[in-house]
Amino acid sequence: MSTEAVKVGLLGVGTVGGGVLKTIRLQQQKLSERLGRPVEIVKALVRDPGKKRTVELDHDLITTRFEEVLKSDVDIVVEVMGGVEPAYEYVRALIEKGCHIVTANKELLARHGTELIQLANRHQVQLAYEASVAGGIPILGVLRQFLRTNDISSVSGILNGTTNFILTQMEQAKLPYHEALKQAQELGYAEADPSSDVEGWDALYKSYILAQLVFGEALPLNQARRRGIDSLHLGQLTLAHELGYRIKLLAQATKAEGGVQLSVSPTLLPLDHPLAQVQGADNAVQVSGNIVGDLLFMGKGAGELPTASAVVEDLAYLLTQRFSPHPLWRERQGNHGVGKEGTWSFVYLESTGLQGTPEQILHFLNLGGVSIAKQRIQYDWANVLRIGVIARGFTDEHRAALQRDFGIQTDVFPVISRGEEQDILGAKGREVDGKEIHFGY
Amino acid sequence: MSTEAVKVGLLGVGTVGGGVLKTIRLQQQKLSERLGRPVEIVKALVRDPGKKRTVELDHDLITTRFEEVLKSDVDIVVEVMGGVEPAYEYVRALIEKGCHIVTANKELLARHGTELIQLANRHQVQLAYEASVAGGIPILGVLRQFLRTNDISSVSGILNGTTNFILTQMEQAKLPYHEALKQAQELGYAEADPSSDVEGWDALYKSYILAQLVFGEALPLNQARRRGIDSLHLGQLTLAHELGYRIKLLAQATKAEGGVQLSVSPTLLPLDHPLAQVQGADNAVQVSGNIVGDLLFMGKGAGELPTASAVVEDLAYLLTQRFSPHPLWRERQGNHGVGKEGTWSFVYLESTGLQGTPEQILHFLNLGGVSIAKQRIQYDWANVLRIGVIARGFTDEHRAALQRDFGIQTDVFPVISRGEEQDILGAKGREVDGKEIHFGY
Ligand SMILES: NC(=O)c1ccc[n+]([C@@H]2O[C@H](COP(=O)([O-])OP(=O)(O)OC[C@H]3O[C@@H](n4cnc5c(N)ncnc54)[C@H](OP(=O)(O)O)[C@@H]3O)[C@@H](O)[C@H]2O)c1
Ligand SMILES: NC(=O)c1ccc[n+]([C@@H]2O[C@H](COP(=O)([O-])OP(=O)(O)OC[C@H]3O[C@@H](n4cnc5c(N)ncnc54)[C@H](OP(=O)(O)O)[C@@H]3O)[C@@H](O)[C@H]2O)c1
Numbered sequence: 108m109s110t111e112a113v114k115v116g117l118l119g120v121g122t123v124g125g126g127v128l129k130t131i132r133l134q135q136q137k138l139s140e141r142l143g144r145p146v147e148i149v150k151a152l153v154r155d156p157g158k159k160r161t162v163e164l165d166h167d168l169i170t171t172r173f174e175e176v177l178k179s180d181v182d183i184v185v186e187v188m189g190g191v192e193p194a195y196e197y198v199r200a201l202i203e204k205g206c207h208i209v210t211a212n213k214e215l216l217a218r219h220g221t222e223l224i225q226l227a228n229r230h231q232v233q234l235a236y237e238a239s240v241a242g243g244i245p246i247l248g249v250l251r252q253f254l255r256t257n258d259i260s261s262v263s264g265i266l267n268g269t270t271n272f273i274l275t276q277m278e279q280a281k282l283p284y285h286e287a288l289k290q291a292q293e294l295g296y297a298e299a300d301p302s303s304d305v306e307g308w309d310a311l312y313k314s315y316i317l318a319q320l321v322f323g324e325a326l327p328l329n330q331a332r333r334r335g336i337d338s339l340h341l342g343q344l345t346l347a348h349e350l351g352y353r354i355k356l357l358a359q360a361t362k363a364e365g366g367v368q369l370s371v372s373p374t375l376l377p378l379d380h381p382l383a384q385v386q387g388a389d390n391a392v393q394v395s396g397n398i399v400g401d402l403l404f405m406g407k408g409a410g411e412l413p414t415a416s417a418v419v420e421d422l423a424y425l426l427t428q429r430f431s432p433h434p435l436w437r438e439r440q441g442n443h444g445v446g447k448e449g450t451w452s453f454v455y456l457e458s459t460g461l462q463g464t465p466e467q468i469l470h471f472l473n474l475g476g477v478s479i480a481k482q483r484i485q486y487d488w489a490n491v492l493r494i495g496v497i498a499r500g501f502t503d504e505h506r507a508a509l510q511r512d513f514g515i516q517t518d519v520f521p522v523i524s525r526g527e528e529q530d531i532l533g534a535k536g537r538e539v540d541g542k543e544i545h546f547g548y
Numbered sequence: 549m550s551t552e553a554v555k556v557g558l559l560g561v562g563t564v565g566g567g568v569l570k571t572i573r574l575q576q577q578k579l580s581e582r583l584g585r586p587v588e589i590v591k592a593l594v595r596d597p598g599k600k601r602t603v604e605l606d607h608d609l610i611t612t613r614f615e616e617v618l619k620s621d622v623d624i625v626v627e628v629m630g631g632v633e634p635a636y637e638y639v640r641a642l643i644e645k646g647c648h649i650v651t652a653n654k655e656l657l658a659r660h661g662t663e664l665i666q667l668a669n670r671h672q673v674q675l676a677y678e679a680s681v682a683g684g685i686p687i688l689g690v691l692r693q694f695l696r697t698n699d700i701s702s703v704s705g706i707l708n709g710t711t712n713f714i715l716t717q718m719e720q721a722k723l724p725y726h727e728a729l730k731q732a733q734e735l736g737y738a739e740a741d742p743s744s745d746v747e748g749w750d751a752l753y754k755s756y757i758l759a760q761l762v763f764g765e766a767l768p769l770n771q772a773r774r775r776g777i778d779s780l781h782l783g784q785l786t787l788a789h790e791l792g793y794r795i796k797l798l799a800q801a802t803k804a805e806g807g808v809q810l811s812v813s814p815t816l817l818p819l820d821h822p823l824a825q826v827q828g829a830d831n832a833v834q835v836s837g838n839i840v841g842d843l844l845f846m847g848k849g850a851g852e853l854p855t856a857s858a859v860v861e862d863l864a865y866l867l868t869q870r871f872s873p874h875p876l877w878r879e880r881q882g883n884h885g886v887g888k889e890g891t892w893s894f895v896y897l898e899s900t901g902l903q904g905t906p907e908q909i910l911h912f913l914n915l916g917g918v919s920i921a922k923q924r925i926q927y928d929w930a931n932v933l934r935i936g937v938i939a940r941g942f943t944d945e946h947r948a949a950l951q952r953d954f955g956i957q958t959d960v961f962p963v964i965s966r967g968e969e970q971d972i973l974g975a976k977g978r979e980v981d982g983k984e985i986h987f988g989y
Contacts, residue, residue, distance in 0.1 A: 130839055134697055141696060243840040245690060252686060255582060256575055256861045381846060384825050398571055398857040399684040402847035405822060406840070416839040420697045 112147035113426060116181035116206075118197060119188030120151050120169075123211050123238070125162045126415030127185055134419070142426050150179045152188065161411075173197050177204060183426065185418055186210040195219050202226050202234075209421045211238035211414055214303075217312035217328060220319065221436045228432040235421035240313045241266060241390045243413025244406045245420070250321055250394065257396030259321050263359040266313040268388035268408045269304040270336045270356045272296045275386050278344050278353070284337070296388055306335035307371040310358040314369055317392075318360035319436040322367045325360070327438045331369035339373055342485070343455050343518065346495030347375050349483045352453070352522065353383040366439055375453045375497075375522040381405075382523075451480060453520040454501050456494040460514040465494055468513055475508070477501050497522060553588035554867060557622035557647075559638060560629030561592050561610075564652050564679070566603045567856030568626055575860070583867050591620045593629070602852075614638050618645060624867065626859055627651040636660050643667050643675075650862045652679035652855055655744075658753035658769060661760065662877045669873040676862035681754045682707060682831045684854025685847045686861070691762055691835065698837030700762050704800040707754040709829035709849045710745040711777050711797045713737045716827050719789070724782050737829055747776035748812040751799040755810055758833075759801035760877040763808045766801070768879045772810035780814055783926070784896050784959065787936030788816050790924045793894070793963065794824040807880055816894045816938075816963040822846075892921060894961040895942050897935040901955040906935055909954055916949070918942050938963060 115131075117124050131138065131146055139145040148168060156169050170176065173193070176184065177200055184201050186208060188194055194215050198208055208227070210216065216223070216239055227234040237247045241264070253259060265271050269291060276287040288305065291297035303309045311333050318325035336356050347354050352375035361368045376383040381403050385391045390408025395401050407413040454477075456468065463471075465484045472479065478499040485493045501519065509515040556572075558565050572579065572587055580586040592609050593616075611617065614634070617625065618641055625642050627649060629635055635656050639649055643664070651657070657664070657680055668675040678688045682705070694700060706712050710732060717728040729746065732738035744750045752774050759766035777797050788795050793816035802809045817824040822844050826832045831849025836842050848854040895918075897909065904912075906925045913920065919940040926934045942960060950956040 130697065133839070137696065244843060245693060248693065249686060249690065252689065252861060253857075255578065255864060256571065256857050379825075379827075381825060384820075384822060386820075396857070398574070398853045398860075400848045400851070400854050402685060402845070404843070404845055406843035410841070412839045413841050416694075416697050416837070419839075420693060423696060 110144050112145045113142060113183065114147055114149045114179070114181045115422070116176045116179065116184040116201075117148060117151040118173075118176065118184060118186045118194070120153050120160060120162070120164065121187065121189075122411050123187040123414045123418065124151070124185070125160060126411035127187065127418050128162045128164065130412065130415040130419045138419070138423060141423055146422075149181055150176045152176050173200075177201065181206055183207040183209065183422060185422065186212055186215070187418065188212075189214070191215055191218055195223075198223060199226060202230050202232055205230055205232055207233045207235075207425055209235045209238075209418055209425065211236070211418055213239040213309065213312035213316060217315040220316070221438060224433045224436055228435075231430050233425045233428070233430060234433060235425050236316070237421045238414050238417035240316050241392055241404075242268075242406070242408040242410065243416050244390060244392060244404050244408065245417065246317075246392045246404055247320055249404065250317070253394065253396050253399060254321065257398045259362075259394060259396050261359065261361040261395045262314070262317045262321055262392065263357060263361070263382075264392035265355055265382060265385050265390055266358045266392070266408065267304055267307075267310040267356060268390055269297045269301065270307075270310070271385060271390070272388045273305070274336060274339075274344070274355060277339075277341055278348070281341065283341050284339055304335075305337045307333045307356065307358075308335075310356060310371045311369065314358040314360045314371065318367050318369055321360065322362055323434060324367050324437050324439045326367060326369045326440070330440065332372060333370070334372045336373055338518075342457070342487075342491075342493050343495070343520075346455065346483050346485065346493060347453060347520075348378075350375075350453070350481050350495055350497060351378055352376060353378055353380075354520070355382060355385070357382070357521075357523070370521075373520055375520055377524060380523065451497050451499050451522045451524065452501060453522050454496050454498045455518040455520070456492075456496075456509065456515045457518075458492045458513060458515040459490065463513045465492065468494060468509070468515065469496070471509075471512070472496070472498070472501070472505065475505055477505060551585050553586045554583060554624065555588055555590045555620070555622045556863070557617045557620065557625040557642075558589060558592040559614075559617065559625060559627045559635070561594050561601060561603070561605065562628065562630075563852050564628040564855045564859065565592070565626070566601060567852035568628065568859050569603045569605065571853065571856040571860045579860070579864060582864055587863075590622055591617045593617050614641075618642065622647055624648040624650065624863060626863065627653055627656075628859065629653075630655070632656055632659055636664075639664060640667060643671050643673050646671055646673055648674045648676075648866055650676045650679075650859055650866065652677070652859055654680040654750065654753035654757060658756040661757070662879060665874045665877055669876075672871050674866045674869070674871060675874060676866050677757070678862045679855050679858035681757050682833055682845075683709075683847070683849040683851060684857050685831060685833060685845050685849065686858065687758075687833045687845055688761060690845065691758070694835065694837050694840060695762065698839045700803075700835060700837050702800065702802040702836045703755070703758045703762055703833065704798060704802070704823075705833035706796055706823060706826050706831055707799045707833070707849065708745055708748075708751040708797060709831055710738045710742065711748075711751070712826060712831070713829040714746070715777060715780075715785070715796060718780075718782055719785050719794070722782065725778070725780055745776075746778045748774045748797065748799075749776075751797060751812045752810065755799040755801045755812065759808050759810055762801065763803055764875060765808050765878050765880045767808060767810045767881070771881065773813060774811070775813045777814055783898070783928075783932075783934050784936070784961075787896065787924050787926065787934060788894060788961075789819075791816075791894070791922050791936055791938060792819055793817060794819055794821075795961070796823060796826070798823070798962075798964070811962075814961055816961055818965060821964065892938050892940050892963045892965065893942060894963050895937050895939045896959040896961070897933075897937075897950065897956045898959075899933045899954060899956040900931065904954045906933065909935060909950070909956065910937070912950075912953070913937070913939070913942070913946065916946055918946060 357374035391405040480497040798815035832846040921938040923937040
């Protein structure tokens with residue numbers, strides 16, 4: 108075996124790229140023992156060569172021209188620049204040159220993973236992407252392992268730290284959405300343009316990758332159910348909490364009869380549900396397997412070093428394995444699975460006009476065949492009426508009628524129940540309980 | 549490659565052994581694809597051949613004589629009989645015959661792992677034991693992976709489902725210890741002789757294995773700090789809860805200056821600590837790495853199928869790997885790490901005689917140089933006085949003086965604080981807050 112160094116190229120020296128450099132330096136000895144040869148960074152691509160960085164980097168290594176990376180004879184390239192273009196073009200060119208790729212770029216994979224995997228297989232290079240989902244939580248590796256002895260039926264979780272931080276702030280400090288977002292931006296948890304996070308795209312990319320890994324297929328991104336947190340009110344969080352739930356941005360990939368379902372949505376979780384305990388910028392992933400049962404993995408889903416840890420582990424693993432083709436990904440039209448019969452939803456009603464009493468409104472729903480398990484009613488100082496109900500059988504017709512007859516705006520969110528709880532609610536059928544009415548807000 | 553079946557022997561067809569048979573049958577196809585050949589059970593050792601079992605098993609396969617397993621030319625043996633003898637003797641004989649071993653037996657490993665690993669290395673066979681710690685949670689594999697890029701400073705968790713079930717029952721149903729234990733036995737969560745679980749042995753075996761894996765060394769079992777839950781009162785749980793903590797049987801393996809520390813003890817965790825959320829018979833493991841940060845893994849720590857999942861994954865993995873020597877384990881005298889300076893403890897005081905008011909007692913502690921961060925006081929109907937304090941600097945002299953001057957019995961438990969909280973308490977120094985006194989129980 109040669110003792111020539113492994114030549115590594117970096118695309119990007121930002122948060123994650125800087126962490127990768129630090130980790131490689133910190134663990135240089137462990138790494139070279141494991142690989143039988145040292146690891147050397149030979150080229151690093153950036154946009155602005157003059158930028159001050161948190162890691163020292165020899166000036167000769169830095170370049171702004173991708174061609175220099177391409178011709179510097181690298182064995183493996185770490186893509187941590189982000190975005191789809193030009194990352195896609197660069198990664199293609201590197202694969203075609205026979206270079207292995209480690210990437211943390213979930214958007215790139217969710218948009219072009221199917222092609223990149225085919226290309227990598229054709230050129231017999233490896234493509235590794237543990238860091239793209241849930242940062243330092245080694246979820247892809249663990250899932251690959253479970254798949255060997257289990258049939259996995261669902262993978263769900265809190266996959267976006269930014270939105271979980273915002274929701275935690277809203278709930279704990281009673282902040283409206285925009286103030287919590289501003290705070291997240293000031294603290295560096297959210298970017299100047301937060302749309303990918305708050306609109307649910309980032310979480311969707313990750314659950315797309317999880318679905319491909321676990322089920323070998325996923326819905327095209329534009330067919331998945333995606334709702335972000337950008338239209339959530341504090342009033343919804345508060346009512347949900349009073350009903351015994353916490354609203355989290357839940358990403359789910361589930362195998363169902365009609366195919367794989369993908370969804371990202373603010374979702375009500377019972378307060379004692381393990382995913383409801385995930386606070387701040389942490390991530391958590393829950394896996395259900397037929398043999399192993401339910402498992403939960405929790406940790407830092409982002410950040411310089413946790414993410415770098417996953418990148419460097421991929422890099423080392425990949426260099427110690429022989430090539431074997433990556434299982435193909437495929438996209439398939441699927442079942443949205445919206446509004447499954449018999450599932451409970453959180454129906455949030457809000458009205459400023461007060462055309463009708465809460466009792467009339469609830470009576471109307473009952474007459475219209477909506478089952479109600481729990482309800483909470485609030486008036487605030489500005490005479491806004493808010494009703495939160497855990498309901499079953501609520502349809503678009505009810506929504507239209509409420510708007511027409513009572514001037515009520517409606518919003519509906521999915522509810523996750525733990526087995527037992529679902530049964531209790533289910534058994535109650537159309538009965539109405541918990542009639543407390545709270546005045547003041 | 550031959551298409552001859554992999555010949556597997558089973559020592560034990562109880563809970564786990566039955567699950568292994570079921571899992572191998574259920575996943576037969578996946579397994580043979582992965583291994584390139586089918587898996588066949590050729591011999592199964594039991595004590596009572598006539599016993600009714602939950603799996604069907606060809607009568608010819610069953611034996612009560614170990615020699616029949618030994619001479620049946622097996623490639624690999626799954627040891628799921630439990631106990632140290634005769635399991636130790638059997639496993640040695642099998643290794644010496646060149647047979648790979650998969651075991652779920654934590655006691656065997658904690659008592660004889662060092663020798664078994666040496667023997668296995670010498671005979672170039674593999675020894676796998678994922679199922680021995682935390683059942684279906686693939687914690688050993690994940691730790692091995694993290695070790696490659698991280699320095700791990702501690703591994704701790706709730707490693708015994710039986711005691712966690714009992715503690716959950718005590719807390720939720722306000723049951724005294726012995727009734728909760730009885731319930732656990734009736735529900736099959738605890739054995740007729742529960743001593744290994746409730747005295748903390750089982751959790752200690754597991755943290756010993758974790759320490760060996762992560763640090764390459766552990767304390768001899770008899771030098772570790774071990775306290776079970778068998779002397780816990782409901783009053784202690786209740787006062788701890790009022791102070792903002794939940795008592796869990798926490799197992800910890802930590803790397804410290806003086807060497808590796810191992811401890812199992814009922815420990816106070818802040819109510820919002822992730823490990824405090826672990827209810828019922830679940831297990832959870834928390835890992836701290838210098839790169840990856842803190843991670844938590846939660847799931848079923850025992851049970852037929854989750855445990856079998858780990859056994860079968862070990863079996864398949866081992867058959868697809870080339871032999872490489874297992875890192876040696878070693879035992880080393882170490883630092884008990886009891887009563888580290890500056891850490892807070894839960895000091896529980898109980899008296900039936902009432903020689904002195906709570907104020908006098910707390911004043912006495914203050915004068916004696918004990919810092920108190922929080923306190924709760926309770927009298928019950930039988931005039932028992934209970935005081936719970938979160939204190940620093942409490943020593944055996946205080947204990948003796950309290951007994952002598954006030955007739956008070958004392959019990960001390962470790963407290964885990966999340967970083968922030970520790971600071972807040974620390975900043976308060978010797979100040980006393982939270983003076984509420986609760987009458988009635
Ligand atoms: N941040 C996290 O915690 C985290 C966690 C998991 C996954 N990820 C993923 O990791 C990737 C990188 O994230 P990051 O937070 O490290 O991003 P970042 O801090 O913005 O860094 C991006 C780096 O790429 C360089 N770059 C960007 N576009 C370029 C272009 N067109 N040509 C040349 N260089 C370019 C930038 O150069 P300059 O420095 O000169 O601007 C910068 O060094 C993304 O795909 C992200 O989704 C991030
Ligand atoms: N149960 C769990 O969830 C779990 C989880 C993790 C690890 N483990 C570990 O897995 C191992 C097995 O546990 P288990 O719950 O499956 O035990 P179990 O139900 O008591 O089964 C033990 C099996 O071994 C056989 N056996 C015991 N001593 C024997 C002897 N001297 N000669 C021949 N056969 C003997 C028994 O035979 P008969 O059937 O004829 O009595 C029985 O089939 C233990 O080391 C345990 O710590 C268990």
